[in-house]
Amino acid sequence: MNNHFRETLGVALQHALAHLESLDASSVAATVDLATLRSRLVKPMNQLPMDPGQVVEELVADVRGGILGSAGGRFFGWVIGGSLPAALAADWLTAAWDQNAARYACGPAAAVVEEAAGAWLKEILRLPEAASFAFVTGCQMAHVTCLAAARHGLLAARGWEVEQRGLSGAPAIRLLTSGLRHGSIERAVRLLGLGLDNVIDLPADSQGRLQLPDLERELQRELARPTVVLLQAGDINTGAFDSFPECIAMAKRYGAWVHVDGAIGLWAAASPQYRHLLQGVEQADSWATDGHKWLNVPFDSGYAIVADREAHQASMLHRAPYLITGGDARDEGDWNPEWSRRARGFATYAALRQLGKAGVADMVERCCRHARALVSGIGQLAGTQVLWEPVINQGLVRFLDPCAAANATADHDRYTEAVIARILATGEAFFGPTTWRGVRCMRISVCNWQTSENDVERAVRAVAAAL
Numbered sequence: 001m002n003n004h005f006r007e008t009l010g011v012a013l014q015h016a017l018a019h020l021e022s023l024d025a026s027s028v029a030a031t032v033d034l035a036t037l038r039s040r041l042v043k044p045m046n047q048l049p050m051d052p053g054q055v056v057e058e059l060v061a062d063v064r065g066g067i068l069g070s071a072g073g074r075f076f077g078w079v080i081g082g083s084l085p086a087a088l089a090a091d092w093l094t095a096a097w098d099q100n101a102a103r104y105a106c107g108p109a110a111a112v113v114e115e116a117a118g119a120w121l122k123e124i125l126r127l128p129e130a131a132s133f134a135f136v137t138g139c140q141m142a143h144v145t146c147l148a149a150a151r152h153g154l155l156a157a158r159g160w161e162v163e164q165r166g167l168s169g170a171p172a173i174r175l176l177t178s179g180l181r182h183g184s185i186e187r188a189v190r191l192l193g194l195g196l197d198n199v200i201d202l203p204a205d206s207q208g209r210l211q212l213p214d215l216e217r218e219l220q221r222e223l224a225r226p227t228v229v230l231l232q233a234g235d236i237n238t239g240a241f242d243s244f245p246e247c248i249a250m251a252k253r254y255g256a257w258v259h260v261d262g263a264i265g266l267w268a269a270a271s272p273q274y275r276h277l278l279q280g281v282e283q284a285d286s287w288a289t290d291g292h293k294w295l296n297v298p299f300d301s302g303y304a305i306v307a308d309r310e311a312h313q314a315s316m317l318h319r320a321p322y323l324i325t326g327g328d329a330r331d332e333g334d335w336n337p338e339w340s341r342r343a344r345g346f347a348t349y350a351a352l353r354q355l356g357k358a359g360v361a362d363m364v365e366r367c368c369r370h371a372r373a374l375v376s377g378i379g380q381l382a383g384t385q386v387l388w389e390p391v392i393n394q395g396l397v398r399f400l401d402p403c404a405a406a407n408a409t410a411d412h413d414r415y416t417e418a419v420i421a422r423i424l425a426t427g428e429a430f431f432g433p434t435t436w437r438g439v440r441c442m443r444i445s446v447c448n449w450q451t452s453e454n455d456v457e458r459a460v461r462a463v464a465a466a467l
């Protein structure tokens, strides 16, 4: 029987290999514009069925030039990792197996793989073995999951069963942060009904850290209030780390729940060279991190880890008469915000197996080394100002307009944007802009397992040419 799988997947395999094997020689930026992509892709919907192989062929032809080279080693924009071969292959199989990883009964092997990978994650991130976890779509949903557990824990301690009674009339939870929080925190706060007015941004010091006297003053100001202290492991711009032992000890003295945004920086735990940055982080109550950034698992993959298993489960547990529970097995849906879901554990399992502990450490250290080399190489070019030397794998530079009036921030901002656009136009390297401490700058983020010394040299040359 010809069910088309062999020929359709064969077409996909050939195109996937052609893409991955030409990354080194291709433009890392898009080479077509929005209008072109629309003119090719936004067609009238076909009335009649198409041959599946032809669907794939036409899709590949129509997206040409609109696929960024983020799977390769010269992509330094945002914080975006590539995919390890084993993780990509496992992800393909995940689609082929097409399990609904909601419960053990719907996908027994998927449930056990996730259980194993969750234990490995806690081990390599050096978080408490007894903590519960959830495999979610990204750090955004990891925040939602962790903060839902926090909401339960803080309010249950005040006699308020939030899942049953809702938030109306409940003591208002506040979040204290350094103000450098990632935008995904805000959305988690919005989704959970905590209210942005209850997020209190405290000043950060020159190293991007929450300051203890500010934290203590704020904790004392409203002693009875249920409070989440949000700490950062790897700030989005600078990779900065809060001082965990002091901040966590203080937060705990006042009965606060400590949540850590470790989307990037929690992975420093894998490296003997960098793990001192995370000293004490295991004392927090919940941690959110990503698989699709530094671990180089395909999108989408994030992890929520919660010390208080009961608070976690109370916020997520789902029971219905038609469900078959796993009994002794772990039902993923009892820890996750989704019902039907992709068997996300397979790719993470494969990534961790491919690298092993030594391989994760090596990848982390390599990315940090390349980030430092990029910042110092670019920093040596005339007209460049280094704003942030990488602590881990994130750095910041800007380009000074030689024609600018003295201290003309607006001129330098425009010039920086223009240089970034010229770098992208070379197709040799991809960097993104950001505003940091009031000035536009270029972010340098190295998260891809494939980035090599040669890629770093090519990128520095591309910046020199753009200047």
Ligand SMILES: *Cc1c(COP(=O)(O)O)cnc(C)c1O
Binding pocket: 079, 137, 138, 139, 140, 141, 182, 184, 234, 235, 236, 261, 262, 263, 264, 290, 302
């Ligand atoms: C990327 C990032 C997030 C959001 O993670 P997603 O995986 O995009 O949902 C949160 N915090 C930090 C520090 C990040 O870098």
